[in-house]
Amino acid sequence: MSGEESPSGILLADKPAGLSSHDLVARARRALGVRRVGHAGTLDPFATGLLIVLVGRATRLARFLAPLPKTYDVVAQLGAISSTGDPEGEITQTGVVPAELSLPIGVVRQRPPAHSAVKIDGERAYVRARRGEQVTTAEREVTVFESSVRWREGDRVALRFVCSSGTYVRSLVADLGDAYCLELRRTAIGPFSVEGAWPGQGVATLEGLTDAWGRFGSVVELGEQETRAAAHGRTIEGRGLTGPALLVDGAGAPIAVAIERDGTLAVSVGLRGE
Numbered sequence: 001m002s003g004e005e006s007p008s009g010i011l012l013a014d015k016p017a018g019l020s021s022h023d024l025v026a027r028a029r030r031a032l033g034v035r036r037v038g039h040a041g042t043l044d045p046f047a048t049g050l051l052i053v054l055v056g057r058a059t060r061l062a063r064f065l066a067p068l069p070k071t072y073d074v075v076a077q078l079g080a081i082s083s084t085g086d087p088e089g090e091i092t093q094t095g096v097v098p099a100e101l102s103l104p105i106g107v108v109r110q111r112p113p114a115h116s117a118v119k120i121d122g123e124r125a126y127v128r129a130r131r132g133e134q135v136t137t138a139e140r141e142v143t144v145f146e147s148s149v150r151w152r153e154g155d156r157v158a159l160r161f162v163c164s165s166g167t168y169v170r171s172l173v174a175d176l177g178d179a180y181c182l183e184l185r186r187t188a189i190g191p192f193s194v195e196g197a198w199p200g201q202g203v204a205t206l207e208g209l210t211d212a213w214g215r216f217g218s219v220v221e222l223g224e225q226e227t228r229a230a231a232h233g234r235t236i237e238g239r240g241l242t243g244p245a246l247l248v249d250g251a252g253a254p255i256a257v258a259i260e261r262d263g264t265l266a267v268s269v270g271l272r273g274e
Contacts, residue, residue, distance in 0.1 A: 007034045008056030009206035014197040015043050015051045024200055028053045031204040040065035041165065041189060046086050049186030050194040057254070058209055060269045064244055064257065067165045068190030068216065069145060075183040076173045078155040082180035085170030094178040097155045101176055103147040104161075110171040111139050142167040156182070191215040209254045209271070210246065218245040220265070222255065230255045231272050235264040244268060 011032070015024050021042045029037045038059040040052040049072075052065055079097040083089035120128060143164040150158035161169060173181050187194050192215065198204045213219060218241050226236045227249045238260045239245070245265065247255045255272060258265040 008058050009208050010058055010212040011053040011204055011206055012192055012197040013051045013053050014194050014199050015048055016200050017046055017048050020045050021051055024051055027200050028204060046088055047184040050189055050197060052189055055206055057271050069162055069164055070186055071162045071188035072169050073185045073187055074159045074169060074181055076157050076159060076179045077182045078179050081178050085174050086181045096178040098177050104144045104172055105147050107141055107143050109139050109141055112168045210248055210252050213246040220245050220247050222247055227255060230267055233267045235266045238263040238265050
């Protein structure tokens with residue numbers, strides 16, 4: 001891991017249906033033999049696809065990875081509604097199948113499903129919903145960067161959405177009319193693709209922080225003096241960057257994530273030490 005002292009890095013995982021994101025993290029913990037493991041971006045149990053698993057000091061980077069845009073492939077059932085927006089809910093057949101679909105694009109106001117992980121007064125909405133309580137979630141603005149129809153066969157349609165973090169795809173589908181998600185698969189998070197990702201069993205191989213960060217952000221190599229300064233949380237000379245940058249030493253080992261302000265790079269998250 002480029003000189004890092006303990007296992008630390010990013011694992012791209014392909015979550016199977018039926019597992020929660022927490023379940024997959026537990027599997028990764030066992031496969032890697034590392035206790036400190038987290039993830040950036042939850043997937044519903046019925047959904048499949050890419051989950052970014054963070055290991056060791058990489059868990060400190062969740063705040064930077066979670067906001068990356070997400071790509072989803074969806075198979076929607078038309079002419080029916082679901083109480084949860086997916087196959088696990090109570091299904092009501094309506095027979096109303098639109099001839100044309102008006103797909104969302106741009107800034108969209110949506111209300112997260114009652115059966116979602118959104119917190120209401122400190123408690124998950126789905127916990128309240130499962131108790132039979134009436135749940136009303138707050139509306140939010142999200143952005144749909146791309147939306148398209150992949151294929152359509154009768155009352156089923158395959159869709160692709162590229163959207164901002166925090167978007168509920170089940171809500172996008174429900175807003176089409178009488179429709180719910182039959183299948184939901186996350187195929188990409190920013191530049192990270194599900195292709196070749198760890199399937200949740202067998203050998204798991206970590207990607208180093210420096211290599212992973214370089215896919216979507218700036219990597220700044222520092223000399224000895226700046227390395228010592230950044231390792232102690234002190235600001236260093238700016239590089240004219242926008243967005244967070246990963247600072248590394250001469251061997252490519254991560255030191256910190258810094259954000260440039262007023263011509264200096266200020267350390268936001270340190271990556272040295274446990």
